Amino acid sequence: MTVDLLGAELEEMEAFCQSRGIPRYRARQMAEGIYRRNIGSWRELAVLPRATREMLAAQAPLPVPTVVDTRSTGDGTVKYLLQLADGQKVETVSLAYTYGTVACVSSQAGCRQGCVFCASHVGGCIRDLTAGEMLAQVQELRRRAPDGKIAGVVIMGTGEPMENYAATVRFLRLLQAPYGLEMSPRRITVSTCGIVPGILRLAEEGLPVTLAVSLHAATDELRSRLVPVNRRYPIRKLLEACAAYFQATGRRVTFEYVLLEGINDSPEEAKRLSAMLPVKWGHVNLIPVNPVAGRPFRTPSREKMGRFADILRRGGLGVTVRRSLGQTIGAACGQLRAHPFQEGN
Numbered sequence: 005m006t007v008d009l010l011g012a013e014l015e016e017m018e019a020f021c022q023s024r025g026i027p028r029y030r031a032r033q034m035a036e037g038i039y040r041r042n043i044g045s046w047r048e049l050a051v052l053p054r055a056t057r058e059m060l061a062a063q064a065p066l067p068v069p070t071v072v073d074t075r076s077t078g079d080g081t082v083k084y085l086l087q088l089a090d091g092q093k094v095e096t097v098s099l100a101y102t103y104g105t106v107a108c109v110s111s112q113a114g115c116r117q118g119c120v121f122c123a124s125h126v127g128g129c130i131r132d133l134t135a136g137e138m139l140a141q142v143q144e145l146r147r148r149a150p151d152g153k154i155a156g157v158v159i160m161g162t163g164e165p166m167e168n169y170a171a172t173v174r175f176l177r178l179l180q181a182p183y184g185l186e187m188s189p190r191r192i193t194v195s196t197c198g199i200v201p202g203i204l205r206l207a208e209e210g211l212p213v214t215l216a217v218s219l220h221a222a223t224d225e226l227r228s229r230l231v232p233v234n235r236r237y238p239i240r241k242l243l244e245a246c247a248a249y250f251q252a253t254g255r256r257v258t259f260e261y262v263l264l265e266g267i268n269d270s271p272e273e274a275k276r277l278s279a280m281l282p283v284k285w286g287h288v289n290l291i292p293v294n295p296v297a298g299r300p301f302r303t304p305s306r307e308k309m310g311r312f313a314d315i316l317r318r319g320g321l322g323v324t325v326r327r328s329l330g331q332t333i334g335a336a337c338g339q340l341r342a343h344p345f346q347e348g349n
């Protein structure tokens with residue numbers, strides 16, 4: 005039986021080495037090889053004796069996913085369809101910013117949350133991804149990045165990371181570990197539709213990543229229609245959890261708000277939002293809805309979005325209107341899994 009070491013933390017690699025009679029210090033070399041150097045096979049890790057490399061290749065082969073399709077667009081966004089070891093396919097998106105490549109990572113194959121404007125839950129949740137499978141998405145994009153580097157990671161692909169909590173936290177540790185990718189937590193964002201117990205747990209992990217919460221409405225009545233998890237964790241409870249996150253980490257919370265024409269884009273909704281959100285630690289990210297075939301949602305006009313943003317700003321909130329990267333290839337927020345690759349968009 006083979007062992008999967010992609011996703012293992014240093015102590016686990018040390019235990020593995022001990023069980024195979026390999027000196028403990030080799031574990032760090034192995035971890036640095038697969039995480040920092042991004043090797044695709046143990047045979048590339050020349051620092052190890054040949055016999056150790058051969059043993060690892062036989063007993064702990066590295067599961068590098070296969071890229072089975074790609075779609076790219078003029079704005080530098082590239083969507084990859086990766087096939088995992090069990091044949092399951094997941095989407096990963098590379099976003100080009102002036103400061104470098106950002107990896108948008110999936111945490112589950114599919115999703116069970118059912119947010120109405122999102123396509124990722126259409127086929128349900130097939131399975132959770134392992135930390136190694138999340139990391140493999142980053143490593144694949146690293147291999148293809150012009151400078152071989154990833155400037156940031158957002159867990160905003162398909163899936164709800166708080167529903168796959170243990171693997172998500174392990175992935176976050178590997179991104180930040182000194183033997184791992186040594187990424188600053190400021191460069192990492194975890195996005196949730198509002199799973200309150202997950203937010204409270206993450207606040208205590210000592211991994212002060214940016215928390216992004218999909219809000220999308222200022223009343224429970226509307227939010228429960230758009231984001232069904234609101235029936236379990238209503239807005240008041242959600243904001244309390246976000247406040248606890250800020251208190252524990254000192255990190256400002258981003259509230260994602262997808263603007264849906266005629267549904268949640270009125271000045272009244274903006275005023276309610278402005279009255280409800282904390283100026284001190286809240287930031288609003290307005291996202292024009294991305295069209296998904298078969299869904300009735302339309303993008304508000306630029307003027308309407310501008311007026312909505314102005315009301316929030318007048319209330320003292322920080323606001324960004326997100327540039328919608330990747331819309332033409334179905335790689336934008338809420339579009340993953342909407343269209344099989346072969347259909348394109």
Ligand code: SF4
Nearest residue numbers: 115117119122124163
């Ligand atoms: S928005 Fe996120 S949590 Fe909601 S259905 Fe889509 S992938 Fe799932």
